[in-house]
Amino acid sequence: MMITVEEASRLYLENDVAHDFDHVLRVLALAEGIGQEEGANLEIVRAAALLHDIGGRQRSFHARTGAQQAREILQGHPPEKVEAVAQAIATHSFREKSTPQTLEAQVLYDADKLDAIGAIGVARAYAVSGQMGHRLWAPVSADYQGEARGTPEHTAVHEFVFKLSRLKETLFTPRAKVIAEERHRYMVGFFARLEREVKGEL
Incomplete structure (x- = not known):
C-alpha cells in the first residue's frame, strides 16, 4: 500500500x-x-x-x-x-x-467526474455556490462557455450548463459510462424542474 x-x-x-x-x-x-x-x-x-x-x-x-x-x-x-x-x-x-493516457488515469478521471454529476453533483455545485454567495438560479444560454466563472454571475446553473451537463460525454471506461447514464438523467431533470419552479410553472 x-x-x-x-x-x-x-x-x-x-x-x-x-x-x-x-x-x-x-x-x-x-x-x-x-x-x-x-x-x-x-x-x-x-x-x-x-x-x-x-x-x-x-x-x-x-x-x-x-x-x-x-x-x-x-x-x-x-x-x-x-x-x-x-x-x-x-x-x-x-x-x-489534459487527456489521461493510462487505464489507471482514465479510471481516476471517470470516478472523479461521476462524483460531479447526479444528486451528489447537484449538492456539490450548490455547496460551492452557497459558499461563494451566488444566487440559487439565473438564466443562462445553452452555449455558455464559462466566461463568468469566478464571479457572482456564475451560479450553480451556469456550472451545470458549462461543465456538469458535458461530463458524461468525456468518460473513458465502459463501467463509468453505465453509471453516468442514470446520474446524468437525474441531474438534467433536477435543473429542468428547478427552472420551472423558479418561473412559477409548477
Missing part, C-alpha cells in the same frame, strides 16, 4: 466542502469498483484517488500541483509506481484539459 486512508485524510483539512475528504472517499469507492471491473492496477488507482485533490481547489492548475506533491509524498516507493500515480493526478481535471 502506497498511502493509507488515515494518512491521506490529514492532507485535506483546508479543502472546501465540495473537495473535502468525503469527496475523496466517494471517488475512492467509485475508482476501486471501476478499476476492478476494467482490470486496472488497483494499487495505483487507490493511491491516485486518495491524493487526487491535494493540490487544492483555490489555485490554478490544481491537478499539476497535486501531481508534484504526490511525487514528494510517495518518495521511497518504486519510481514507476510513483510516476503512474502522479500522471493520473495530473490529468484528472476537466478544466485543465
